Amino acid sequence: MIEKPIIDELCRIAGRENVLTAKEELTAYSYDATNLWRHLPDAVVLPHTSEEVARILRLASEKRIPLTPRGGGTNVSGGSIPVRGGIVLVTTRMNRIIEVNRTNLSATVEPGVVLQDFQAALAREGLFFPPDPQSFAGCTMGGVVAENSGGPSCLKYGVTKQYVLGLEVVTADGRILKLGGVTPKNRTGYELMMLFVGSEGTLGVITKINLRVLPAPKASQTIVAVFGDVATAGETVTDIIASSILPAKVEFVDNWTFDKFRGLLPDSSLKRAQGILLIQVDGLPETVAAEAKEVVRLCQRRASEVRVAQDKAEADRYWQARKAHFSDISSRAPTIVNEDVCVPREHIAEFIRLSQERARYYDVPLSFAGHVGDGNFHPVVLTDSRNREHYTRAVKCVEEIIDIALSLGGVLSGEHGIGLEKQRFLKKAMDPAAIELMKKIKDVLDPHHILNPGKIWED
Amino acid sequence: MAREPFPQLEKFRADLERCTKCGFCMSSCPIYQEERLESSVARGKIMLIRELLAGNLSLSNGMADKLNRCTLCRTCAQNCPAQTEVPAVITAARADKVAKKGLSFPYSFIFRWLLPRRRLFGRTVRLFSWLERLLFPRASGTLRHLPFFLTALGKGRHIPQVAPEFLRESVPEVSPPPQGVPVRYTVGYFSGCMTDFVFPGLGKKIISFLNRQGVTVILPESQGCCGAPVFLGAGDLATGRRLADANARAFEGLDYVITDCATCASAMKDYPRFLADTKEREESYRSFAMKIRDITEFLVDIMKLxxxxxxxxxxxxxxxxxxxxxxxxxxxxxxxxxxxxxxxxxxxxxxxxxxxxxxxxxxxxxxxxxxxxxxxxxxxxxxxxxxxxxxxxxxxxxxxxxxxxxxxxxxxxxxxxxxxxxxxxx
CATH class of the missing domain: 3.40.50.1860 (Rossmann fold)
Structure with a gap:
């Protein structure tokens, strides 16, 4: 519980209409897009300016109140859940797009801008920002940076950290730091800004973001290929990457979510199939045509059906079906355990084969989907947390899948972050000395550990 | 806290459980765009309702306020990859709330008593329109700054004047095509309250257009309010059923019922989903719902003009x-x-x-x-x-x-x- 004088102080700082304490309002900030984690905050505050954020953090530091920063709350790591109660600081009302600069190829935004709105503003100027997490319709730019978000387009274009030019960050003691700038090159001192990219709200609150943006590709082409088994789809990905073509996206879904493709692809070919690859090449029209042709040729080696979308509307339908995957799979079982491993691309097919073998051993349903082009998988084990025996097997299976990814030279999380979901695996996925160093950095920037406590590593 | 029963919400439990909180509903929600609060948007409302059913939240004034803050525009459902029918869930929650807490005045009076009595409703509208003419100076054009009869409705809105003559007073119950034009169809015309009392000119235009295309238009005297504000807006299912029964009966024996009001049309198509509490009603509402066509849909798809x-x-x-x-x-x-x-x-x-x-x-x-x-x-x-x-x-x-x-x-x-x-x- 937070005492009334502190609530009053929050109201003085942010305005009464921006401080929430009613039970139903608190409930709405007790969850994110994960399904097992819940915790009520004691108060929610929605500041409008960096100065308000600074005063709120100073207050929280002085009174040692846990404070969890939150944007859209669409993360799938448990990262924005206030597990120690206290204050949830929501940035959704700091939502101005301050500048889109075509000459600089840069944009400046406040943290509460929704990614989809940002993309729309860029599109009007013929520009784009490549990271495209599936939560684009709700996630906010502060969260995109704090989680170092990825998405399908990162195969060709890289993840969020490759686009951050400058940040304004408020530290736990209420200092407003300006880091980096708007130039594409900047070699001034340590790359302190990068500390906050992917920091999951544990080091500071991001209050302004300068981003590098790109001219939007002039053309794109979508190719769909249907495969008789999952591993040959994986081999095809390896072939495409090895052929020196770099598609913007290479996405994979398995037959757990073929429902979404019914009506788009013939039932006869879906019936026998195990996996679908969705590939998008983009760039200049001539390049796109040539690359699409080559991708089709490579797919035809192993695929039972290969289609090139005839127009944007057809392409959009395929991508809509892909985007619906997570919800679709989530609705197939009372509990899903969703992982986010990333493996070197040369081992894609092997990773799939070994994981499927473990799922058979533990006798649990396993679905694969992901940004297979960059080796980033979202294996999903379908279970029911109320059935202890089944759930235990599911969790064991997931642990072994993580082990497989790590043994192949992969990583624990490609794009979701650690948060709460993956903190128990951190020790085996990260050098212990590096974990120690992270903790020391945390001590320097947030000595009282008020910022998003209980996340990333286990205490 | 003991768990209370929520009979209407129970009907939509599958929708309630389908939501995965993915956030696809967020950026396009008109309420969220303004308020930027988690409780504004479908995902948040679904979570609040789940907590209500679990007994962790109660039907407080704050909770009722959250349930009411929704235009039921259905953009969330359209974008939902899990196909969660959020507006239906919210409608059900409102209905359960009304069943427990009742309607507040003046809604209780207007919805329960006035709307089901079409004639009296019309006279009340007329009375208020006289009052309004006495009390307020006539403004230019068809728009005036006036407090409309539904007490709170006004709040300084520019709303159209109540018509001096209502639609049903100015056209016969059956309007056949002019002489020499063969009859192609005979349709029922559901004129909603707005067309009847405020825009009768629109109703006359529709009837004369249809007549010239060879359509006999029947405007049954016994039709009433579609019930949208009653059962969808306020969650009063009992009154909703009285209105639905009257309307289904009024158009018996006709193949098509055309409307000029999308809200009326969709509300009447929703009778089976929200109001059918018996087998008879289910059948009657279903067959009624199948007849309903928006006027443009009728002209383009059925008549193929x-x-x-x-x-x-x-x-x-x-x-x-x-x-x-x-x-x-x-x-x-x-x-x-x-x-x-x-x-x-x-x-x-x-x-x-x-x-x-x-x-x-x-x-x-x-x-x-x-x-x-x-x-x-x-x-x-x-x-x-x-x-x-x-x-x-x-x-x-x-x-x-x-x-x-x-x-x-x-x-x-x-x-x-x-x-x-x-x-x-x-």
């Missing part, structure tokens, strides 16, 4: 016209192409599509009474979209939207006229 059949009235020649797609028409009834086909067929006007033509205007019936400021903010975005087209006239397919658009455009000093699409036609 060729483009030449549509001509703009001479007074609108040379005008630029844009189309506002009502939520109830596009996202509920799936009528998207038909009105646009008609507009494209009109040679003497210039039709321009506005940005986000299907975005909610923020009216949503009683929503705009409860949350007038919020409703105005949502409307301001619609006004900007209309203004961006440079249109002289914005047409739509729902008198409710018409009221909202006219009010919002007037507030912003715009000269753009608001009309029903059928009013454009010769």
């Amino acid at each position: 060729p483009p030449e059949a549509f001509r703009a009235s001479p007074e609108f020649h040379g005008k630029t016209v844009t189309w506002h797609e009502p939520c109830h028409l596009g996202r509920y009834l799936g009528v998207k192409e038909q009105p646009r086909r008609i507009l494209k067929a009109l040679k003497d006007i210039k039709y321009v599509e506005m940005p986000e033509a299907d975005r909610c205007c923020g009216m949503a019936g009683t929503f705009s009474i409860h949350f007038y400021e919020l409703s105005r903010k949502i409307a301001a975005k619609k006004v900007a979209a209309i203004t961006a087209t440079g249109a002289d006239i914005v047409v739509t397919g729902c008198p409710g939207c018409q009221v909202q658009l006219a009010d919002s455009l007037a507030l912003q000093g715009s000269n753009t006229r608001v009309m029903h699409i059928m009013e454009l036609l010769e």
Whole structure:
């Protein structure tokens, strides 16, 4: 519980209409897009300016109140859940797009801008920002940076950290730091800004973001290929990457979510199939045509059906079906355990084969989907947390899948972050000395550990 | 806390459980765009309702306020990859709330007592329109600054005047085609309250257009309010059933029931889903729902009128016209192409599509009474979209939207006229 004088102080700082304490309002900030984690905050505050954020953090530091920063709350790591109660600081009302600069190829935004709105503003100027997490319709730019978000387009274009030019960050003691700038090159001192990219709200609150943006590709082409088994789809990905073509996206879904493709692809070919690859090449029209042709040729080696979308509307339908995957799979079982491993691309097919073998051993349903082009998988084990025996097997299976990814030279999380979901695996996925160093950095920037406590590593 | 029963919500438990909190509903929710609160948006409302069912939240005033803050525009459901029918869940929650807590005055009086009594309702409207003429000076044109009869509804809105003569008073129950025009169809005409009391000219236009196309139009005396504000807006299912029964009976024996109001049409199509409590009602509501067609849908899909059949009235020649797609028409009834086909067929006007033509205007019936400021903010975005087209006239397919658009455009000093699409036609 937070005492009334502190609530009053929050109201003085942010305005009464921006401080929430009613039970139903608190409930709405007790969850994110994960399904097992819940915790009520004691108060929610929605500041409008960096100065308000600074005063709120100073207050929280002085009174040692846990404070969890939150944007859209669409993360799938448990990262924005206030597990120690206290204050949830929501940035959704700091939502101005301050500048889109075509000459600089840069944009400046406040943290509460929704990614989809940002993309729309860029599109009007013929520009784009490549990271495209599936939560684009709700996630906010502060969260995109704090989680170092990825998405399908990162195969060709890289993840969020490759686009951050400058940040304004408020530290736990209420200092407003300006880091980096708007130039594409900047070699001034340590790359302190990068500390906050992917920091999951544990080091500071991001209050302004300068981003590098790109001219939007002039053309794109979508190719769909249907495969008789999952591993040959994986081999095809390896072939495409090895052929020196770099598609913007290479996405994979398995037959757990073929429902979404019914009506788009013939039932006869879906019936026998195990996996679908969705590939998008983009760039200049001539390049796109040539690359699409080559991708089709490579797919035809192993695929039972290969289609090139005839127009944007057809392409959009395929991508809509892909985007619906997570919800679709989530609705197939009372509990899903969703992982986010990333493996070197040369081992894609092997990773799939070994994981499927473990799922058979533990006798649990396993679905694969992901940004297979960059080796980033979202294996999903379908279970029911109320059935202890089944759930235990599911969790064991997931642990072994993580082990497989790590043994192949992969990583624990490609794009979701650690948060709460993956903190128990951190020790085996990260050098212990590096974990120690992270903790020391945390001590320097947030000595009282008020910022998003209980996340990333286990205490 | 002991778990309370929520019979209506139980019907939609599958929808309630389907939501995965992915956030696809967020950026396009008109309420979320204004409030930027988790409790504004479908995902948050679903979570609050789950907690209500689990007994962790109660039906407090705060909770009721959250449930009411929704225009039921259905954009969330359209974007939902899990196909969660959020508006149905919210409607059910409102119904359970009314069953437990009752309706507050004046809604209890208007919904329970006045709306089911069409004649008396009409007389009340008339009485208030006399009062309004006594008390307020006549303003220019058809718009006036007046407090409408539904007490709280006014709040300084620019709303249309109540018509001196209602539709049902000025046309016969059966209107056959003129002499020499063979009868192709006989249809029932459900004229909603707005057309009946406020826009009778629209009703007459529709009847005469249909007559000239060889359609006999029947306007049953015994039809009443569609019930949208009663069972969808306020969650009063019992009164909703009385209205639904009357309407289903009024149109018995007819193959088609046409409407000029997307809200009425979709509400009546929702009778089986929300109001069917017996086998008989289920059957009667289902067969009634199957007959209902929006006027544009009837002209384009059923009558298959060729483009030449549509001509703009001479007074609108040379005008630029844009189309506002009502939520109830596009996202509920799936009528998207038909009105646009008609507009494209009109040679003497210039039709321009506005940005986000299907975005909610923020009216949503009683929503705009409860949350007038919020409703105005949502409307301001619609006004900007209309203004961006440079249109002289914005047409739509729902008198409710018409009221909202006219009010919002007037507030912003715009000269753009608001009309029903059928009013454009010769």
